[in-house]
Amino acid sequence: MSDVDSVLEQLCINTTRMLAVDAINKANSGHPGLPLGATPMTHVLWDRFLKHSPAHPEWFNRDRFILSAGHGCAMLYALLHLHGYDLSLEEIKNFRQWGSKTPGHPEYGLTPGVEATTGPLGQGFSMGVGMAIAERYLAGRFNRESFSVIDHYTYAVVSDGDLMEGVACEAASLAGTLGLGKLIYLYDDNEISIEGDTDLSFLEDVGRRFESYRWDVLKIEDGNNTEEIARAIQAAQAVPYRPSLIIIKTHIGYGSPKQDTASVHGSPLGSDPTIQTKEFYGWPQEPHFHIPVKVKNYFENSRSQGQKQEARWNNLLGKYREAYPELAEELCLAMEGKLPPDWEKSIPNFSPESGAIATRNASGEVINAIGDKVGYFLGGSADLAPSTMTTFKKNESFSAENRRGRNFHFGIREHAMAAAVNGMALHKGVIPFGATFLVFADYMKPSLRLAALMETQSLFVFTHDSICLGEDGPTHQAVEQLMSLRAIPGFTVIRPADANETAAAWQVALQSKGPVALALTRQKLPILSQETTRQGLPHGAYILSDSENPALVIIATGSEVHLALSAQKELAQENISVRVVSMPCWELFEQQSTEYQNEVLPLETPRLIIEAGIRLGWERYVGKKGDIIALDRFGASAPWQIVYEKLGFNMENVVEKAKALLV
């Protein structure tokens, strides 16, 4: 690089730094430490390597960039602005204000060019692994000789905190196992965290750890040396079957009087230190938000360069379409997030005559049937596939050697699985799911929440959904998990009552805009009417079985629906007429009209609710007069029928509680 170029590069880097400093000062809130320390690496990456199209941030074959250390978002917003994304200087000035596109941590869907919502540490790191998986899967499925239609890198800037978080440890081990060579992470190694020097809690040898995971590890001693950073990224790109971690020593708050201290991490510099910092960089004190003309001119080409890259790819795609019309058609559907015509006809019906079947098994059949029709529907389990019934039987395992496999082995890493599923969903082109026991949804909670916040189509299969797990006991029996998932805004939880509701639930999930979890039984359940259930489920709750002038409505979900149906029969013998409402999904029901809701649950009729989960929350539906058969305790280890019976899920208790409501 010539001296002139080098001076200009430094000017670009400092512009980004100072935009961030000014934005944080103006907001009187934010994290200047990372922008001052890590802008050189990010600038080099964006300037010399990142393949993207600022005018069209959704261009499918772009490189993905994640700021996993989301607190450094002022840097990201500055970069997006300078590169010509639809993010005005006004927005930068509006940093962290109500209604701005520049919130306190990057939010996917809100800001053009933000690829993932980050901030909770470890999540961005782990979602990147999911993006890299999606890229390799799509490449494996669709690329043909001379047609690398899917071919991009996934980059991230990660921090000490990201590397300490367990979810990232899990994801890193998975990425190494899967040989994700197109995953390149820049580690902002500044040796400072909020409580002080990282030595307080983090003496490990990070490089050695990542080598043990089968990553390629590179080290750079001076985070301001852009040439070295560029060479390292080039070297990382050249390693085909290992993800790369480039460890870059930086100085948090570089150039400020608070450099190398924890105090510069999360508080605005303030006025005097800002003056000193701008002096250090030879930056004009006024105006704030200064962008030198040379810098403006330099970035002016970003949009057109991106558009050129995109045009070349469109050209390639055009030729691919000619050479492989069917593949191209499928790829386009996948990229647009559409399903093939008539896909839903593949969903099987289950006949009551065919005998009882656990909803996890029914789900397995449905998954396989959909998989036959939808080539970009894929997923896997956190080492429980034989129990969650989530194996695509006609397909192989996704691995470093086999990129066409659709069965994913996430290992005993529920959290990384959820984050990876989020990353796959963010990448687009695939409809991903992750599976484990419902109780282990707890391990995944931060990622489930992010899925809801980002509104990604992340799907989750949670089997063994209650105390009916039986002998494995309270550590494995979901009790409060259903309600905890319902508590997440925008997260759809479906607990089907039989095989046909399960089929309908999958139909909802495949068409959902946001995350959906299916809660499925370990134990067998009788099969209900296909017509009623398939029609009813999309409404969230529906009349499954009615009686004339019902004196009582029994509301139940999942396996408890069958207890409700039995009680209905029993009570009929005593001339008590009961309506049974199956309520597989609160979120869908709450989207229905008030008319529909009142029709299903008449305001004046007493209600009895049955769910083998925690009581808390069900008070919402108990009405003016009602009761709840649920749990206020953990489960117990014993054969499931005994646990179920002992904890109140038996006919006597239901009949007794029902009658008490009618006195």
Place this chain on the structure above:
Amino acid sequence: MSDVDSVLEQLCINTTRMLAVDAINKANSGHPGLPLGATPMTHVLWDRFLKHSPAHPEWFNRDRFILSAGHGCAMLYALLHLHGYDLSLEEIKNFRQWGSKTPGHPEYGLTPGVEATTGPLGQGFSMGVGMAIAERYLAGRFNRESFSVIDHYTYAVVSDGDLMEGVACEAASLAGTLGLGKLIYLYDDNEISIEGDTDLSFLEDVGRRFESYRWDVLKIEDGNNTEEIARAIQAAQAVPYRPSLIIIKTHIGYGSPKQDTASVHGSPLGSDPTIQTKEFYGWPQEPHFHIPVKVKNYFENSRSQGQKQEARWNNLLGKYREAYPELAEELCLAMEGKLPPDWEKSIPNFSPESGAIATRNASGEVINAIGDKVGYFLGGSADLAPSTMTTFKKNESFSAENRRGRNFHFGIREHAMAAAVNGMALHKGVIPFGATFLVFADYMKPSLRLAALMETQSLFVFTHDSICLGEDGPTHQAVEQLMSLRAIPGFTVIRPADANETAAAWQVALQSKGPVALALTRQKLPILSQETTRQGLPHGAYILSDSENPALVIIATGSEVHLALSAQKELAQENISVRVVSMPCWELFEQQSTEYQNEVLPLETPRLIIEAGIRLGWERYVGKKGDIIALDRFGASAPWQIVYEKLGFNMENVVEKAKALLV
């Protein structure tokens, strides 16, 4: 070891294996793979190293042993029985049955000798780290020259799954940083997990990884070679400042026809394979649950040997008491889980005149005051101490070099922090807390649940407890977390409304039998009457401010109590008399008499509830006529006053909703 001894040792090992196989067969449920593969290592550990007292499992200075791979509990129960713990052969025969002491995964508090509830993978591994921390802290505080009154090892058997889980990765890195040399883990490296060969998902070099964490790593190629195992444990004991991982290659289901396959992991062997397995071991087919006389005789001494060890220690403690009477007194209080006399007098009072203060700051003052009085009250944060206000100001940091430090730096590892806090609480002798932002309770959920299941006094400080976090935005703003914690059976959540409620909350926490979390504000709150709040808080909900014949009860928690008080004044001007009920803790309120509950919340008076958290759940308290001001969405990034106001937490909205209830 002589040949005779060696034959007897093998007989003991095989007795344990066969007891486990028979128990699992009889239950027709369980995991024979681990007992068959890992009994040799466990037997050697227990037989030659473990310092314990089967007749008195609570002996304080015993070595701790955790079966982190809790699914292998049939092995643990067999060992406990053979060693003379109060666990009869009948209980072994009752494996996984209702009411037995031998549930499907080990449960602390239920089975004598079970040190921790395990099964959810990674938890046992990480709780062990907490136990080792507690041991070193107590040793640092109480041991004096020639008086190693606290001096024991913490051992665990860990599995592939444990090592894949993020929580264990976090805990391992922490343990290495803290130089926990008395922590020794045996890794049952059988290369098989449920989905098949671990190569599917776990290609990393585990040994290298643990070396990067600063662990001492030893490898044993033959898991049946008891001499090699013994030598390795000895070598591990000799390493003073590094935890040890002994990687032991084993064969899952060793000796059975299903050896080295995933199918032997989690299903009973069944009759024919059992016959073959017993043939392999030269074991009589009948009777089941056979214990050879030689084996019975051999273990007969276990109890008396343990009692002798204990007596020696009691003797040492007696001399210690003479030499250091004050220290001994404190140690005894700590060991008995008691608090010093008059400890509660140390808790500060806050005067309304002293101005507004955030409850996190008040908490900081209270923690320091209690800390001055209670030397075994300690804790730390997941790299947020300057924000959670949890630093003991007169104390130093706990580290490899300083075992007397009471401030713990857990790193950005919330999950391991929670598990370590559980381990410290299980160890006893300390009252531990962990601190982070409330939203990150999500990262800790599996350990919080275990704390509730185990009923340990694990304390948690969750600050920044709502959207009033402000600019950091929705990724950092707790919304559904309060209700998710309330949903855990037996978990106490306290959300104080001011400094004095905070002080009262700490008083409850220090005396609690189970886990308690405090939800504290980032923002300042006015100080309420010390007398009313301190009297009221222990009841969970109480009348904070009353009016004559109230037409309306406003129920609020935490910061929203002040909104309720303002609205009360506003409504009074319109001659609407309002009672304000502060409800910091559901769990405490629900323990009160119905009379008290009805007195505070009269059945016929309309109720308005205000909490800056999710709506779900509050329907429980809304009564016959009522409304709820809460959230059905995530928060937003902006200054907190604006977010609060925009999302409905403003006077106009409260007054409007209040009046609507009185129409």
